[in-house]
Amino acid sequence: MPKGAAEARAHQIATLRxxxxxxxxxxxxxxxxxxxxxxxxxxxxxxxxASLIRVTLKDYxxxxxxxxxxxxxxxxxxxxxxxxxxEARETNTFATFAPLLDRLITLNIQKAEAYGYxxxxxxxxxxxxEPGMKTSDVESIFSSLREDLVPLVHKIKxxxxxxxxxxxxxxxxxxxxxxxxDVIKDFGxxxxxxxxxxxxxxxxxxxxxxxxxxxxxxxxxxxxxxxFGTLHEAxxxxxxxxxxxxxxxxxxxxxxxxxxxxxxxRLWENLVGRSYGFWTHYYPKLxxxxxxxxxxxxxxxxxxxxxxxxxxxxxxEADEVTYNLxxxxxxxxxxxxxxxxxxxxxxxxVWNETMQEYLGVRPDSDSNGVLQDIHWSLGVFGYFPTxxxxxxxxxxxxxxxRKDVTDVEQQIATGxxxxxxxxxxxxxxxxxxxxTATEIxxxxxxxxxxxxxxxxxxxxxxxAIYG
Amino acid sequence: MPKGAAEARAHQIATLRxxxxxxxxxxxxxxxxxxxxxxxxxxxxxxxxASLIRVTLKDYxxxxxxxxxxxxxxxxxxxxxxxxxxEARETNTFATFAPLLDRLITLNIQKAEAYGYxxxxxxxxxxxxEPGMKTSDVESIFSSLREDLVPLVHKIKxxxxxxxxxxxxxxxxxxxxxxxxDVIKDFGxxxxxxxxxxxxxxxxxxxxxxxxxxxxxxxxxxxxxxxFGTLHEAxxxxxxxxxxxxxxxxxxxxxxxxxxxxxxxRLWENLVGRSYGFWTHYYPKLxxxxxxxxxxxxxxxxxxxxxxxxxxxxxxEADEVTYNLxxxxxxxxxxxxxxxxxxxxxxxxVWNETMQEYLGVRPDSDSNGVLQDIHWSLGVFGYFPTxxxxxxxxxxxxxxxRKDVTDVEQQIATGxxxxxxxxxxxxxxxxxxxxTATEIxxxxxxxxxxxxxxxxxxxxxxxAIYG
Numbered sequence: 001m002p003k004g005a006a007e008a009r010a011h012q013i014a015t016l017r018x019x020x021x022x023x024x025x026x027x028x029x030x031x032x033x034x035x036x037x038x039x040x041x042x043x044x045x046x047x048x049x050a051s052l053i054r055v056t057l058k059d060y061x062x063x064x065x066x067x068x069x070x071x072x073x074x075x076x077x078x079x080x081x082x083x084x085x086x087e088a089r090e091t092n093t094f095a096t097f098a099p100l101l102d103r104l105i106t107l108n109i110q111k112a113e114a115y116g117y118x119x120x121x122x123x124x125x126x127x128x129x130e131p132g133m134k135t136s137d138v139e140s141i142f143s144s145l146r147e148d149l150v151p152l153v154h155k156i157k158x159x160x161x162x163x164x165x166x167x168x169x170x171x172x173x174x175x176x177x178x179x180x181x182d183v184i185k186d187f188g189x190x191x192x193x194x195x196x197x198x199x200x201x202x203x204x205x206x207x208x209x210x211x212x213x214x215x216x217x218x219x220x221x222x223x224x225x226x227x228f229g230t231l232h233e234a235x236x237x238x239x240x241x242x243x244x245x246x247x248x249x250x251x252x253x254x255x256x257x258x259x260x261x262x263x264x265x266r267l268w269e270n271l272v273g274r275s276y277g278f279w280t281h282y283y284p285k286l287x288x289x290x291x292x293x294x295x296x297x298x299x300x301x302x303x304x305x306x307x308x309x310x311x312x313x314x315x316x317e318a319d320e321v322t323y324n325l326x327x328x329x330x331x332x333x334x335x336x337x338x339x340x341x342x343x344x345x346x347x348x349x350v351w352n353e354t355m356q357e358y359l360g361v362r363p364d365s366d367s368n369g370v371l372q373d374i375h376w377s378l379g380v381f382g383y384f385p386t387x388x389x390x391x392x393x394x395x396x397x398x399x400x401x402r403k404d405v406t407d408v409e410q411q412i413a414t415g416x417x418x419x420x421x422x423x424x425x426x427x428x429x430x431x432x433x434x435x436t437a438t439e440i441x442x443x444x445x446x447x448x449x450x451x452x453x454x455x456x457x458x459x460x461x462x463x464a465i466y467g
Numbered sequence: 468m469p470k471g472a473a474e475a476r477a478h479q480i481a482t483l484r485x486x487x488x489x490x491x492x493x494x495x496x497x498x499x500x501x502x503x504x505x506x507x508x509x510x511x512x513x514x515x516x517a518s519l520i521r522v523t524l525k526d527y528x529x530x531x532x533x534x535x536x537x538x539x540x541x542x543x544x545x546x547x548x549x550x551x552x553x554e555a556r557e558t559n560t561f562a563t564f565a566p567l568l569d570r571l572i573t574l575n576i577q578k579a580e581a582y583g584y585x586x587x588x589x590x591x592x593x594x595x596x597e598p599g600m601k602t603s604d605v606e607s608i609f610s611s612l613r614e615d616l617v618p619l620v621h622k623i624k625x626x627x628x629x630x631x632x633x634x635x636x637x638x639x640x641x642x643x644x645x646x647x648x649d650v651i652k653d654f655g656x657x658x659x660x661x662x663x664x665x666x667x668x669x670x671x672x673x674x675x676x677x678x679x680x681x682x683x684x685x686x687x688x689x690x691x692x693x694x695f696g697t698l699h700e701a702x703x704x705x706x707x708x709x710x711x712x713x714x715x716x717x718x719x720x721x722x723x724x725x726x727x728x729x730x731x732x733r734l735w736e737n738l739v740g741r742s743y744g745f746w747t748h749y750y751p752k753l754x755x756x757x758x759x760x761x762x763x764x765x766x767x768x769x770x771x772x773x774x775x776x777x778x779x780x781x782x783x784e785a786d787e788v789t790y791n792l793x794x795x796x797x798x799x800x801x802x803x804x805x806x807x808x809x810x811x812x813x814x815x816x817v818w819n820e821t822m823q824e825y826l827g828v829r830p831d832s833d834s835n836g837v838l839q840d841i842h843w844s845l846g847v848f849g850y851f852p853t854x855x856x857x858x859x860x861x862x863x864x865x866x867x868x869r870k871d872v873t874d875v876e877q878q879i880a881t882g883x884x885x886x887x888x889x890x891x892x893x894x895x896x897x898x899x900x901x902x903t904a905t906e907i908x909x910x911x912x913x914x915x916x917x918x919x920x921x922x923x924x925x926x927x928x929x930x931a932i933y934g
Contacts, residue, residue, distance in 0.1 A: 009675075194469050210471045
């Protein structure tokens with residue numbers, strides 16, 4: 001988009017959103033949905049029509065509950081808050097952002113009250129991103145995870161670190177791009193129904209099951225950014241491309257939750273793309289592309305370098321192991337803020353103390369601490385935990401895959417992903433929103449969500465790397 | 468768009484069109500427009516609000532007149548006709564397309580009846596693309612044009628032809644692209660509110676006055692395609708970018724007619740871009756870019772080569788002089804078909820005879836004759852004449868510019884287009900749809916549309932070139 005078009009685009013999107021909201025929340029739509037529900041009474045829960053009506057009616061009831069003036073007030077506050085957050089971050093002055101953050105918390109509490117909830121207002125917010133998940137579930141999962149993870153991170157921190165300096169040398173843009181494309185084609189991402197472009201922040205967007213697009217970014221002076229970003233987004237893209245075609249053009253035609261979506265991106269990025277087996281197959285190809293950088297680096301050296309763990313201040317730069325701790329911190333603070341158990345002004349100090357406790361590092365500034373993420377300035381609370389939930393889901397699913405496709409790791413080590421993708425299609429993708437993440441997990445693995453499999457995975461993997 | 472997404476995109480567009488049509492044609496919209504018209508009674512015709520209501524009410528009344536089943540039947544027939552036309556063209560069998568063409572003519576007559584007209588059904592069709600223009604006006608303009616043009620073309624055909632073979636040599640894609648961009652930046656096309664991309668057929672599209680995008684195509688083995696295509700689309704783009712910003716997000720925020728639009732694209736492509744003055748400034752730059760192709764070709768040689776006239780079979784490849792004859796042929800046939808004065812089966816023969824009469828060439832096949840254009844297969848009648856009307860408008864406007872900006876040609880010859888663009892902004896662009904093409908022409912030049920200025924222009928220019 002040309003830069004001068006931003007305002008016009010904002011107006012266009014607001015107009016379409018408003019028209020869509022008005023049409024969707026009309027009494028006529030409600031009546032039709034309720035009639036259809038009665039007519040479908042007794043139909044199998046997984047029937048396409050029954051699912052469509054059940055999920056859409058839930059969407060409808062949520063959309064109807066939100067008062068128009070609250071939506072408008074939220075939009076207005078967000079547009080100020082984004083600006084204030086940007087300024088606060090640039091000038092390292094949390095106080096600039098604090099009053100607007102406080103207002104957004106109030107508005108989010110009002111939103112939760114409008115939606116209604118069983119136990120705590122945070123439940124209602126979480127439900128927007130991870131339907132059916134309860135705050136208390138997340139608390140208990142995270143608490144168990146924390147007990148295992150904090151000591152593990154401290155142990156890794158005291159170990160000898162792999163050398164990854166060669167990853168910061170120059171890697172040609174086009175070659176990185178082509179290599180990423182080759183890998184995700186091998187994964188099964190369908191370029192007849194998608195494409196990849198460049199953007200400042202990688203994302204995946206879907207206009208239809210037959211039109212799922214990825215973006216990535218390439219850093220010529222740090223190799224992992226481009227490739228792992230590409231694999232991550234391809235994971236999201238494979239999920240959207242895998243929804244049953246019969247569901248296209250319905251509200252069911254997308255991933256069921258942010259957590260389940262993240263499980264797919266993380267599975268392909270980490271469990272596949274950062275595995276030793278994967279690199280047995282792909283490292284010789286990568287060496288052939290970049291002989292001047294990699295010919296004197298062994299597979300072992302490379303594998304350890306792309307799996308280096310270093311507790312750091314910034315979430316988006318965190319490694320696979322420490323990432324969840326960044327999330328747990330945010331969940332804890334959001335929870336306290338929405339419960340009004342914590343004053344906004346105390347936020348920076350609590351942030352810094354908890355970083356010290358979890359990761360052993362303390363932000364040098366609020367810009368690198370509490371002000372680093374854009375989410376709160378967008379009025380978004382309840383989103384962060386889904387990142388960690390996705391990580392946990394990914395290993396639970398992968399454990400099951402290893403049982404069902406016993407040689408999956410050998411297949412990965414020879415560049416074959418057909419059976420892996422087929423398993424994910426059958427057990428996760430094709431449902432779209434017909435089942436919740438919890439239901440998908442239960443059906444596929446017979447288990448409910450827990451941190452056990454993920455902890456076992458990181459312990460095994462990183463014991464080997466760090467001795 | 469990924470190729471697998473075509474069907475989904477077609478559904479999405481159909482849905483949006485239908486929703487937009489339903490909302491626009493509602494009684495509520497009609498009542499509001501009529502109330503507003505009463506309230507604005509007596510306001511100046513050029514007042515923004517008065518213009519908005521006047522033009523939108525006309526759109527509304529037209530949209531309301533079209534029966535939904537006719538629209539649906541047209542859409543269905545078009546989707547079959549497009550297929551049949553493609554096949555007919557590939558296999559050179561007009562008979563494959565004829566029955567669907569006949570059906571589309573019937574539907575267009577029904578459309579004209581639904582809209583209503585004063586003299587002839589063709590008036591109603593023409594009005595869609597050139598609001599306010601009458602068939603009889605076009606007939607009398609074209610008849611006078613034909614008298615002057617046919618002998619001129621025959622005279623040129625008998626003259627010694629300039630050698631343009633060097634334009635068919637290899638010209639690097641990227642260099643052509645960059646040169647085109649440089650020129651249209653000089654023209655004043657604003658890349659902060661637009662961009663240029665590649666497409667199979669060049670076009671201009673506008674999402675807002677602040678977001679007007681161009682496409683072009685480059686042929687490495689024929690230089691004129693890329694540059695003149697770029698200048699042509701930039702002319703369309705400058706028009707859309709020049710509409711008064713206050714009109715953005717209203718039905719007034721676009722060019723007033725296809726003819727006036729074409730006058731802008733042709734003015735920049737031909738009256739500027741194929742002028743001797745223009746190349747006095749730009750030819751040394753082009754020579755510096757392509758020394759191996761052009762260093763031994765003089766400015767005169769180059770100028771004559773890009774202005775070579777050669778009567779040929781295909782409209783989209785026609786030169787500036789013969790182009791209008793291709794249009795007049797089509798207008799004549801459309802007119803006879805819509806009046807039911809001609810049987811569809813006679814079309815190929817009449818086409819070929821008229822080509823012989825006008826241009827002195829006779830198609831070797833219907834694929835290179837009556838089947839060459841996509842327009843009729845899309846159900847579009849009344850569109851073709853606007854191409855020629857635009858050519859005539861362009862010289863009428865340019866004659867006035869020469870009076871108002873006396874040294875405009877010297878300015879062009881030094882790469883300065885500010886005053887030219889400013890004149891067009893003031894007298895044409897900024898009105899958007901507030902004035903019809905006829906009104907714009909009358910206000911700007913004091914004249915109504917005629918072929919005189921254009922005939923004088925080609926006579927003068929091509930007498931010099933062809934001696």
